Amino acid sequence: MRVLHIITGLGVGGAEQQLRLLLRHLPARCDVITLTHPGRVADGLTADGVRVTDLAMGGNRDIGALFRLARHIRAGRYDVVHTHLYRACVYGRIAARLAGVRAVVATEHSLGAQQLEGRTLNAGIRALYLATERLGRATVAVSPTVAGLLRGWGVPGRRIRVVPNGIDACRFRFDEVRRKEARAFYRLPQDAYVVGCVGRIVPGKRFEVAVRALALLPADVRLLLIGAGPEQRTLQHVAGELGVADRMLMTGELPCPPEPLPDAPDLPSVLSALDALAAPAMEETFGLAVLEALAAGLPVLYTSAPALADLPAQAAPRARRVTGGAGDYARELLRLRAEGTGERAVPDAVRHYSIEHTARQLMDVYTAVLSGHDLEASPS
Template sequence: MRIAFFIDDYLPSVHGVATSTAAFRRALEDLGHEVFIVAPKAEGHIEHDDHIIRLSSSKYYVFDSREMANIYPGLAKRFDAYDFDVVHSQTQFSLGVLAHSVAKRQGIPHVTTIHTLYTELIDDYPVAIVAGLLAVSFAFPVALKSTPVLPRVHRDSIKHLRRSTIKAALSRHGWRLTAAFANKCDACLAPSQHLAQILIHDGGLSIPCTVLPNGIDTAFYRHARAEDSLIPKEPGQRFIICVARLSPEKRQIALVESLAHLPDPVRLILVGGGPSEAELRRRAEELGVAHRVVFAGMLPPEQVATLLKQADVFALASYHFDNQPMVFLEASAAGLPIVYCDERMTECLTERNAVLASGITGEDLARAFNEVLGDEARLESLRSGALEVSQDFDVATAAGRLIDLYTGLIEARR
């Protein structure tokens, strides 16, 4: 089978969707299938893989100075020669629209995975998110030949335009736009049950939606060695690690603030880069914990795996933004207990391997950290549970389910 993944931002960029796509590619190839990746050109990156198709791109500034593929009439025709059996979009933006056009031209199934909803970032990027919603609202009816999706705002809400009211209306509109895209596909995937329910009930998703959690190569993290870490760890120290983009929606500020309520041997390791780094450094200085925060920066997967093995607890403070973070899977595969604060997230999070904080503040998180780090027997039990839970998310199993889906869709078309 010849499979094409369309993704708006691929390796060498390090984030959950790119990591998941790369893992699925390897697993599908191990099963004997041919996989292509269609992605924008990455600045400064020279591509040597003939199965990664790079498209010309331009800068955009929604979250960072990233590259976005240039989409133009006639571009879909370029892919006729590849004779794909199925296309799978990991995005509902420009390359998702291109995937739709390619599938329609070649008469093949189009599967899309909904990873997250960007309107949840309205507080942090108001201008960019509103502009994006407007652009998509006009572009989808033209590109997808579909009925326009117009905002639904009750007149009583207009009389009392509160920030919360506007945000809720934009969020609902975002879900409806996302579902409108998915409804033009042959199948929709959601990495978590709660996201699938929102798509159906709030967005109006009408096509079949399969819950397929992201998968990883669990052996890669299980076999990593803590002694290969680049960060020294003194006897008696405890490491709390967070691997995520340093940005407002990830709320690392709460992790920094938690240190003020934790004993001195506890260190916070922040892996990743982003616009919040300067603010996080300032807050750490204000609290007098700057010497206990390590900014590791962007690291390749091999070094991330060794840091996960070296750490004592994995933490993520994002709230009502993430869907099924890949980092939870990676942490569990490395045998790390997880502390989190978003009650909506459930995949890979059980009482065997994770602790849900009682709230979202630094003090709330600190109580959860103390609960885990202050009880060696509990810590060891959570480590064992993490390794067990991670086996349910091995990418080889998920890839097999993906092939079953593709095969059914192809046979249905025939």
């Protein structure tokens, strides 16, 4: 089976890294086209032996890119076209039809009740999404929560399949040596209580809540913001105003194994260096950072994590939902600190979302769309 994956960009992000991880486990011949921005994940895919093509799309009005994409699809003689992220889904579905490929699958990574990939939803975005969705055979939702939103939009249930994101838990296993090395690299005291936030530093992640919580916590507590994004200066300013700038550190983008930067720890190493994870975003599509932290044996405070909401509470006993703001997060962090770190046990929630299981489920979707069968939304 030949499968072409089309994605909007290949910078360091959840959907992009999930695609790379997935391609290591899919038993199919896969190529990737990125519409724009072939960043660090593109380099990683190439190192994995995946052929990556940059379409060099000039923006949403670059109609010529649509025809270039159709030519690539036709020339590759692909059995299945699989699109990821909004712009790639819109252009990819149309181009696949132009190229004569009807077995088109789209994964919905970032749909929330109010936002789609950080943009506020409006009638135009929704109309274009629904119009092009009809050109595909299946829409994959990464959680039952997302499947429900898609049905609410009017996507027929027979074309929706729940295939949750997967995680390679072994890569995130706690390691005492990596903990000490990462703390030394970032000049974090070995006895400090370190809280982390992971993700794109954008307003929707609400990392400001964690910065304000830091100001309410003892002086030996540190905050590590793991990621990059346009909100960095704002958070630095807030930390300065609150007098905690010297207790907050931004790591920038971090790679996942097996290609750590030569001069910096990778994400699993930094997770080993933490004592707790805070995830204050009000609206998440899945909550992959929460699962990665749980795989590292960390206690987690979160506001939105559909991956956990769709499981029984005992599947992640050290994860607690916090619905309030900075004061609530500060109180819960003090509680966690008083309880102590304990054993870095990996909860059942992590095993539930193995990448091998995700790959098997996705291959079932490919088989169904190639045979022309309808899908039905299913639990993970």
